[in-house]
Amino acid sequence: MITDLHIRNLGVIESADLEFDPGLTVLTGETGAGKTMVLTSLQLLIGQRADTGAVRVGSARAEVDGVFDLDAPTARRVEALGLVAEEGELIISRTVASQGRSRAHLGGRPVPVSLLAEVGDGLVTIHGQADQMRLRRPAVQRETLDAYGGEVHATALGTYRRAWDEAVEARKERDAGHASAAEREAETASLTEALDAITALAPREGEDEELLAETRRLTNIEDLRQALERAGLALGGAEDAPGAVELVRQAVASLRDGLVFDPDLGGLADRLASTALDLDAALDETQGRLDGLRPDPQRLAEVHERRAALRELMVGRASDAAGLIEWARRASERLEELTSPSLDPRELDERLRLAQQKVLTAGADLTRSRAGLAGSLSADVDTELHALAMRGAHLEVRLASRKPGPHGLEDIEFLMQAHPDMPMRPLSQGASGGELSRIMLALEVVLGRGTEGGTFVFDEVDAGIGGRTATEVGARLARLARGRQVLVVTHLAQVAAFADHHFVVDKQGATTSVRRVSGEERITELARMMGGGSDSDAARRHALELIEGAVVPPWEA
Structure with a gap:
């Protein structure tokens, strides 16, 4: 998880130092205050593209530093890349020049930005509007279903991928073997003739x-x-x-x-x-x-x-004679290779057939595993959607058979039925932006069951909702934050009321500051978010009621 974030001259933020903790953290503030810049800084740290236009006007460069506490698997992966995580802590830095290239550092060492993306993929998961659009893609839907499976499914998936890779290699060898059969025969005949002549002459060295x-x-x-x-x-x-x-x-x-x-x-x-x-x-x-x-x-x-x-x-x-004797030795070795049974076209055909059979066998196991997961995932997501004011909604995970490919024997497609009276339509066609954001949240909550660790960032997950639905969104985010770190950019007091930690982004003129609030200051901010004045007793009482009523439901809810 991220523990510290230091921002300098990024957008409207001149300087900000944030300390994060586990649990649910919300960032609130007026529209245009610069909440998005906090999200942008995190995106820079995990290797996303740098925009020179994000550098604060009048500044030569923007700087972002993040300190991350790594779990054991992530620390091992970082060390496997040749980096050092001292006592499980990794510092990532990114500098964006107003004119010129951006620069990245990991653990104090300059590294390519691409390496940030490789490392950051296991540190922070960011969900914004662009990620909601990604959910429309079949590849992302397949990855989501596979991520829902446990160790048994992961084993079946790994077995299939290995079988597929072996079949691809067997086909390459078979094709190359058939294509070069005539060449091998000609080379074999030439070497045999030369070696027979050398053997008959029996030259001696010198x-x-x-x-x-x-x-x-x-x-x-x-x-x-x-x-x-x-x-x-x-x-x-x-x-x-x-x-x-x-x-x-x-x-x-x-x-x-x-x-x-x-x-x-x-x-x-x-x-x-x-x-x-x-x-x-x-x-x-x-x-x-x-x-x-x-x-x-x-x-x-x-x-x-x-x-x-x-x-x-x-x-x-x-x-000379010594060189001829050495040539004969190498030619004999090459002749053994050319006449090896492994290069026999019939042997290559058989190897490909066996490899393809392994693909079909492993693929059938993977299909059975996915079919079982599909029904379970659909039921779990439906439960979450109903709690998010999509009472009649139904997510169906459909498996459509296809010829063997690198990812299995079927295509995975998510279909959405917003209401029982409406037709089932592909998620890529039938879901609005607001529905997609709730489906994304429902999937993350379902996938998060029984796991801990990692940092999730949600931006605009509560777009287009309010009232009781907003409260349910806040409850689901708080539930997801059990055992992990969740950062949410929100404009809804019902969501912010569930926070364990609350930051307010304030804009004064052209400068934005970020400060942590608690107690009365937090009540004042919730009152503002509900449209009441900071000195309104009614708004403050309502804000306090929201905080007191922010009860996180158990996983079974």
């Missing part, structure tokens, strides 16, 4: 580089032989010229001869002896390679053929 080296060796075999022969001659020497191996051995022998004169030459001699062994091994390897080097045209042809096969498979897939 094989392309090995084949390139072998190609160079076999293609340039004569040049390679000459290089090896030169290397062998340099290492082994010829008949008339010793090679590197013999020359190093001679050096070792000479150093060992010098050991007699310099023992330190032993280390150098040993190192050269080791070098001589390495050179001798290199000479053997060079000779072995030379002996094994023979022209092999057949092998060269085989190497060329395999390299060509590898290159052909790599085109558009990879740049």
Whole structure:
């Protein structure tokens, strides 16, 4: 509920600070005094559109701040949005510039105005003439009937919505599956052919580089032989010229001869002896390679053929053998997806059929639940309407079968019979503004049974009524205010007499103030509302009688 409301430079209100309590609070005042600005400030706090024309003339901006005490479910929802409600308290602020954009803050943080609407939807419910017109819409009538149901109905509604969402998804998958069947077949054939070729070739990682080296060796075999022969001659020497191996051995022998004169030459001699062994091994390897080097045209042809096969498979897939192997791995995974039973058109058709059957089953349960609620809601609303001076009125909730849709297997329509001698007509056609306001109140009273919490705001709910009917409206509002907060803008003393808290909106010149009244001041205001003078003893006695007679009926009334 809202506990504090601070208004600055909004319409005719220069400054107003209001503290609210649970129960029924009424706002009264002369026509044009600015009662609507209080309602406007609440609308701004719950994210409704800002009108720069509402900024007080001569002011740069209007400011509205509201402090709300949150119940546990609302606090959890606020925290789920990433906001902080310290000790269950949330501060909402709205600034409207006379020129430029409006700004919003939640818990001291700047937020988009759209977030205010998301949060405010669970904080305040405002009923004005626009909301009465909304009641004419079939969607609002369906939501009202569903809101009347308890947990069992909410479960049936949730089951149907999940079934519908699953069916919609199954249809999308089925349609996509049928539309792409030819594409999948073509892709499957292409991948299968490529994978078969890769499997048959069985490439190895690094094989392309090995084949390139072998190609160079076999293609340039004569040049390679000459290089090896030169290397062998340099290492082994010829008949008339010793090679590197013999020359190093001679050096070792000479150093060992010098050991007699310099023992330190032993280390150098040993190192050269080791070098001589390495050179001798290199000479053997060079000779072995030379002996094994023979022209092999057949092998060269085989190497060329395999390299060509590898290159052909790599085109558009990879740049080397390792990449081709990785491509094959991914292609195998994709082939498994394409051939999965879940993508089989017949399987998709069956899944859609089962999902649609779930919709029909859940829809039948929802229809039975709604049919039971319709009669009960109609009877409860009729009771309230009869108490609101619509004695012969009857509200009928009609269910008309339709093909399955996102909200069920039927359309919901409210029909109104203002009098037994009059025909039943759709609420969208047969109810006046005054009747709609009373139907709205009756619905809120009925829906409010057994629940607590929340803030309800009513504007012009008593339009076009008076006398005993006005008293009944006040009694119903007071009954609705049990366990919750109800704010009412009214011009009827019979309604205001039921208030737990009373604010008067006064206009002096171009400035409006809002003040709380009680005791004698409240009696004076009720006397004024009845058309009597503030100093009229008769009007004051009548006002006191209204207050003393404002007895709230029990829920069963």
